Amino acid sequence: MTHAVTEGSVMLPAAEAEQGAGVYNEKLGMWIFLLSEVMFFTALIGSYIILRFSNPAAWPAPGAVLNIPVTAVNTFLLICSSVTMVKAFANAQDGDQRMLRIWLVLTVLIGASFVGIQAFEYNQLIGHGFLPSSGLYGSTFYTMTGFHGFHVTMGVLCMIYVTAKAFRGRYTPDDYRGVEVIGLYWHFVDLVWIILFTIVYLI
Amino acid sequence: MATIAPPVEHAGHPLVDDRSFIRKYIFSTDHKIIGIQFLLMSLLFLLVGGALAMVMRWQLGYPGRPLPGGGVLPETMAPGGVVLPEFYNSLVTMHGTFMVFFAIMPLLVGVFGNYLIPLKIGAPDMAFPRLNMASFWTAVPAGILMVAGFFVEGGHASAGWTGYAPLSADPEYTGVSAGQQLWCLSLIILGLSSILGAVNYISTVINLRAPGMTWFRLPLSIWSLFITAILVLLAMPILSGALIMLLFDQTLGTHFFLPAEGGQPILWQHLFWFFGHPEVYILILPAMGMASDVIANGSRKPIFGYHSMVFAIMSIGFLGWIVWGHHMFQSGMNPTLATSFMISTMLIAVPSAIKVFNWLGTMWGGSIRLHVPMLHATAFVAMFVIGGLSGVFMASTPVDIYIHDTYFIVAHLHYVLFGGSLFAIFAAITFWYPKMFGRMMSERLGKIHFGLTFIFYNMVFFPMHQLGLHGHMRRIYDPSIYDFLKPLGGLNRFITISAFLLFATQILFMINFIGSWFRGRKASNNPWDDTGLEWTTPSPPPHGNWPVTPRVYHRPYEFSSPLVEEDFLPQDRELDTPPARAGSAPGH
Amino acid sequence: MAQAAHAKHPNYVGVFIGLAVLTGVELMVAFLPWSKTTIILLLILLAVWKALMVALYFMHLRFESNRLRILAVAPLPLAAIMVVAVLTEYVW
Numbered sequence: 117m118t119h120a121v122t123e124g125s126v127m128l129p130a131a132e133a134e135q136g137a138g139v140y141n142e143k144l145g146m147w148i149f150l151l152s153e154v155m156f157f158t159a160l161i162g163s164y165i166i167l168r169f170s171n172p173a174a175w176p177a178p179g180a181v182l183n184i185p186v187t188a189v190n191t192f193l194l195i196c197s198s199v200t201m202v203k204a205f206a207n208a209q210d211g212d213q214r215m216l217r218i219w220l221v222l223t224v225l226i227g228a229s230f231v232g233i234q235a236f237e238y239n240q241l242i243g244h245g246f247l248p249s250s251g252l253y254g255s256t257f258y259t260m261t262g263f264h265g266f267h268v269t270m271g272v273l274c275m276i277y278v279t280a281k282a283f284r285g286r287y288t289p290d291d292y293r294g295v296e297v298i299g300l301y302w303h304f305v306d307l308v309w310i311i312l313f314t315i316v317y318l319i
Numbered sequence: 320m321a322t323i324a325p326p327v328e329h330a331g332h333p334l335v336d337d338r339s340f341i342r343k344y345i346f347s348t349d350h351k352i353i354g355i356q357f358l359l360m361s362l363l364f365l366l367v368g369g370a371l372a373m374v375m376r377w378q379l380g381y382p383g384r385p386l387p388g389g390g391v392l393p394e395t396m397a398p399g400g401v402v403l404p405e406f407y408n409s410l411v412t413m414h415g416t417f418m419v420f421f422a423i424m425p426l427l428v429g430v431f432g433n434y435l436i437p438l439k440i441g442a443p444d445m446a447f448p449r450l451n452m453a454s455f456w457t458a459v460p461a462g463i464l465m466v467a468g469f470f471v472e473g474g475h476a477s478a479g480w481t482g483y484a485p486l487s488a489d490p491e492y493t494g495v496s497a498g499q500q501l502w503c504l505s506l507i508i509l510g511l512s513s514i515l516g517a518v519n520y521i522s523t524v525i526n527l528r529a530p531g532m533t534w535f536r537l538p539l540s541i542w543s544l545f546i547t548a549i550l551v552l553l554a555m556p557i558l559s560g561a562l563i564m565l566l567f568d569q570t571l572g573t574h575f576f577l578p579a580e581g582g583q584p585i586l587w588q589h590l591f592w593f594f595g596h597p598e599v600y601i602l603i604l605p606a607m608g609m610a611s612d613v614i615a616n617g618s619r620k621p622i623f624g625y626h627s628m629v630f631a632i633m634s635i636g637f638l639g640w641i642v643w644g645h646h647m648f649q650s651g652m653n654p655t656l657a658t659s660f661m662i663s664t665m666l667i668a669v670p671s672a673i674k675v676f677n678w679l680g681t682m683w684g685g686s687i688r689l690h691v692p693m694l695h696a697t698a699f700v701a702m703f704v705i706g707g708l709s710g711v712f713m714a715s716t717p718v719d720i721y722i723h724d725t726y727f728i729v730a731h732l733h734y735v736l737f738g739g740s741l742f743a744i745f746a747a748i749t750f751w752y753p754k755m756f757g758r759m760m761s762e763r764l765g766k767i768h769f770g771l772t773f774i775f776y777n778m779v780f781f782p783m784h785q786l787g788l789h790g791h792m793r794r795i796y797d798p799s800i801y802d803f804l805k806p807l808g809g810l811n812r813f814i815t816i817s818a819f820l821l822f823a824t825q826i827l828f829m830i831n832f833i834g835s836w837f838r839g840r841k842a843s844n845n846p847w848d849d850t851g852l853e854w855t856t857p858s859p860p861p862h863g864n865w866p867v868t869p870r871v872y873h874r875p876y877e878f879s880s881p882l883v884e885e886d887f888l889p890q891d892r893e894l895d896t897p898p899a900r901a902g903s904a905p906g907h
Numbered sequence: 908m909a910q911a912a913h914a915k916h917p918n919y920v921g922v923f924i925g926l927a928v929l930t931g932v933e934l935m936v937a938f939l940p941w942s943k944t945t946i947i948l949l950l951i952l953l954a955v956w957k958a959l960m961v962a963l964y965f966m967h968l969r970f971e972s973n974r975l976r977i978l979a980v981a982p983l984p985l986a987a988i989m990v991v992a993v994l995t996e997y998v999w
Contacts, residue, residue: 129526132868133442134533136526138972141446145522147975151982152514152556158986159560163575163586165990170997171581178937188934192927199923202965206916249572252581259567259575303965307958314954318937319947553982557989589993640985644992656995 125290146297150304153267157308160263161315164256174252178318181246181253183237190233191313194268197226198306204282205299208292213285216295220279223302227272234265257316264312267305274298336862346456348448349862353455354434355755357425358748360462362832364421367466369822371414378402378410380815382797395474404796405494408477411794413468415480416502419602420509421462423736426744427605428513428551429458432520432544434751435609438853438860439541441529441869441891446522450515457512464505468498476502479794481595484576484587488568496569503566510559513551520548529852531871535629536890538851538875539622542629543608546636547601554597561590588650592643600639603703603735604632606743607674610696612876613746614678616849617693618685619886621876624677631670631677638667648716649723657716664714671707675700686879686886690847691765695746698773702738706731709784724794727787733780745769745828752832753846757858758839760831768827775824778817782810848887850877855891922964929957 121127127140137144168175178184204219238258248258278298281287287295336343344352377386386392389400396406433451437444445451468475475498478487482502490496524545528537537545564575565587574580576587615622622628644652644660678700687693709731713719722728752760791804798804798811845854852869853860869891877888933953936946963969968976 132530133526134528134530136528137974137978139975141522141526144526145447145450145518147978148518148521148552149514151978152517152552154982154986155553156556156560158982158989159557159590160564162986162990162993163560163564163590166586166589166993166997167575167581167583169994170583174581184934184937188930191930195923195926195930198961198965199919202919206919209916247572248567249574252574255564255567255573255575255582258571259564259573263563300966303961306965307961310957310961311954314933314950318933318950553985585996586993589989589996593989641988653995656992 122290127291127293140293142293142297143300146300150300153304153308157260157263157311160256160260161311164260164315167252167256171252176253181241182257182317183240184317186233186237187313187317190230190237191309193226193233194230194306194309197223197230198303200226201299201302205292205295208282208287208295209289211289213282213287216287217279217282220275220282220295224272224275224279227268227275227302231265231269231272234261234268260312260316264305264308267308271298271302271305275302338862346452348444348452350433350437350445350448350451351755351860353451354430354432356455357429357433357458358755360459361422361425361430364417364462365423365426366825368414368417368422369825371410371417373819373822374402375407375410375414376815376818378407378796379798380812382799402796405474405477407796408479408493408794409469409475409495409498412476412479412482412502413465416465416476416506418736419480419598420506421465423602423740423744424513424598425458427602427740428520428544428547429455429516431540431605431609431747431751432516432548434755435540435853436520436523436544437527438754438856438864439538439851440524440527440532441852441865441871442523442527443863443865443868445519446527447519451519454512454516454519457515458509461505461509461512464501464508468501468505471497471501474498481591482565482587483591484565484568484584485578485582488565488576488587490569500566500569503562503569507559507562507566510555510562513555517548517552517555520544521552524548529869529871532852532890533871535626536871536874538608539611539625539628539632540605540608543604543611543632546632547604550597550601550604550636550639554594554601557590558594558598561587561594564590585647585650585652588647588652589643592646593640595646596643597639599735600635602740604635606699606740606747607703608632609747609750610699610743611678611681612849612851613692613696613750614681614700615876615878616750616847617688617690617696618682619688619878620681620685621874621878622677623680623683624673625874625876627673628677631673634670635667638663638670642667645714645716645719648719661714661716665711668707668711668714675704675707691760691762691769692746692750692847694766694769695742695749698769699739699742699746702734702742702776705781706734706736706739709734722787724792725787726783726791726793729793730780730783730787733783737776737780745772748832750847751853752835753842754853754856754858754860756836756839757842758835759842759846760835760839764827764831768824768831771824771827772821775817775821779814779821782814786810786814845889848885850875850887850889852890855889917964917967917969919964922960925960926957929953 129138200219200222204216207215246254248254275298278294385400389397473495477493477495486492487499567573568575568577574582576582576584611622642660642664644657645664648657749760749765786807791807842858844857856864871890872893873888873890879886880888882894933950936949968979
């Protein structure tokens with residue numbers, strides 16, 4: 117769905133260049149960066165799959181060790197934050213500065229809550245003696261969710277920066293690149309969690 | 320965040336540059352400066368890697384004898400100047416690590432990716448100049464960490480540049496703890512630097528080509544750097560993931576690769592080589608691309624089969640993902656899987672061979688100018704052929720079972736990495752030096768350096784084929800303790816002495832490089848009469864490269880074109896009369 | 908002059924509801940008394956469906972050019988090759 121920006125806007129491909137990807141540089145750059153992130157999580161998740169196939173007995177039944185209800189809520193929260201993010205994006209396109217700011221702040225808050233709940237979960241698990249050194253299960257669990265959490269944290273920090281810029285009125289319907297680009301990153305992080313939640317907690 | 324929009328065509332104005340010294344040369348966002356920063360850093364590490372190899376060669380040529388001047392080394396490394404076995408293992412590891420990650424890779428990708436891409440596509444800079452700066456300044460701490468490993472207790476990493484687990488995962492096996500962790504950490508950080516760089520290169524080539532610079536008008540150096548950047552983008556994260564898992568095994572008690580609790584050592588090998596094989600194509604593709612540029616220039620002829628060269632680069636880039644198991648034939652892997660890797664590995668020889676024939680086809684009937692870059696580029700082709708041929712032997716699983724982990728492999732890898740990549744790097748440095756520094760290098764000194772390097776290089780590495788076939792293992796500390804290797808002592812000494820001479824010869828290059836910077840003849844815009852866009856700017860180009868965006872009208876490598884009197888037709892030169900003759904060059 | 912009224916936005920709330928529902932279904936499926944293989948296949952299917960919805964609607968891939976879509980899926984075959992190849996060490 118293309119929303120027409122003004123002719124000459126920085127969000128249109130540069131006029132003085134050969135035809136490229138058809139999107140502005142920063143968007144192309146973020147998509148390309150996300151491809152590398154796909155490969156990074158492939159290494160972690162792929163290793164998990166391989167290790168589990170090689171030694172299925174090392175995995176307890178779902179829910180036996182991990183707290184599924186809490187994590188289910190967390191999953192729902194992250195999905196919510198994706199919605200608030202995309203609503204922020206829609207309002208940036210429409211030029212509604214007030215709603216843009218509200219949705220962005222909500223995204224930051226929900227994102228931070230996700231990290232907080234995850235930290236709480238880790239605390240509980242460690243307290244019960246479930247550590248990274250707890251066999252293959254512990255090794256893969258902490259590494260996969262830990263690096264996902266790290267990516268969410270980085271996302272929250274960048275989101276705060278974008279929110280601050282939004283409060284200074286730096287995003288207009290002719291230039292909302294920052295919002296779109298952080299949005300792509302944020303949705304990606306949500307997407308990875310959708311996969312992780314399923315394979316780490318439910319399978 | 321400002322998009323770098325090229326200046327509008329009608330507003331021709333001189334480029335104003337009022338940046339401070341620090342913004343201009345230290346924390347610069349200019350791709351040319353960043354390229355030179357990578358150059359200086361990488362050449363330093365090339366020297367370090369070479370020095371480490373000299374100590375290794377001493378031990379192999381004169382096992383157990385005190386290294387001359389070795390008294391300066393600490394007791395933990397070489398008491399009385401005699402290299403310890405543990406230190407020898409670090410030398411092996413760090414020679415490979417520094418050469419692959421901190422010398423060759425940044426020389427090809429960090430230096431020439433940065434320097435050439437915007438200039439040869441007609442862009443004022445990279446798509447993300449600040450990200451570019453971040454990329455370099457991320458590589459620096461990675462380098463510092465890697466050097467720091469020599470100074471920690473337990474010594475530096477010593478599990479080989481391939482870091483196989485469980486040797487690398489448990490300090491109990493090597494006695495090395497902090498050193499191995501620093502190795503992992505440093506490479507993780509370097510990986511981030513490389514990935515950020517790759518994002519920049521890919522975005523720039525896709526989106527910032529000047530009007531008229533269509534995909535099939537890109538010089539092969541740019542095509543190869545583009546495909547290489549894609550390989551970096553997708554392969555480095557796999558290594559990062561694997562290194563993180565290894566680091567966790569070392570520090571957090573995880574069990575990814577440690578067998579005791581179900582970990583899988585072979586998983587490390589698969590992950591490492593899934594990265595590692597694209598990595599070696601990262602180390603050769605830009606070399607091939609730049610060699611093409613130089614060979615066309617030195618032959619005064621267009622590249623023979625330009626389109627097939629492009630498709631060969633793409634094929635190598637693609638096939639490179641499905642051959643990694645050929646590094647693992649001796650690992651105990653699934654034999655059927657091994658066979659599939661044998662087939663794919665033999666297939667990949669085809670596009671490489673196509674490229675070799677096309678280079679020969681380019682030179683055939685050309686009006687050859689044997690300038691220093693051309694000498695290096697020609698040597699590149701010949702040496703790469705040798706390295707490639709030994710590769711065909713290794714591709715065959717039954718043969719590799721015999722020669723795996725012998726000096727035959729060492730010969731192969733040095734023929735492709737030194738004979739291939741490094742000669743191409745010398746060609747590239749000598750070719751683009753005038754553009755970078757505004758000075759010509761000494762042709763005479765360059766020719767002497769080339770000749771001696773070529774001779775000594777072959778004296779060092781060709782005999783290694785023989786060593787390997789005789790059964791001489793890799794990475795061993797003292798060959799003389801094996802009866803069947805005792806007869807090879809003389810050959811080992813011959814190689815060692817040749818290696819010292821090879822290393823010493825590089826002083827000539829250093830003198831040439833540094834001396835020319837201050838006292839070289841001033842370079843014109845286009846000292847090599849080349850057709851690329853970079854030669855339409857001053858040497859060195861100003862910040863922003865062109866006051867007005869160039870417009871491209873021709874294919875690359877239009878040498879000896881019938882359309883013009885000179886023997887070269889720059890890509891941006893507009894011709895008054897369109898080529899209307901029937902039978903004129905098709906495909907523009 | 909900026910366009911104030913855009914072509915309609917995609918139905919983000921609808922997608923959200925779909926994601927929430929699918930998550931609920933996943934939670935149910937995980938604890939049904941079916942064979943492990945069936946459960947795993949169903950869960951993977953559900954997860955992929957959710958991921959696709961995020962990618963297509965929130966990341967706007969449904970409305971982007973083919974070029975960008977191909978770019979976006981490019982690493983997936985590689986990822987699959989790696990995992991499948993290494994699995995043959997254990998499954999074959």
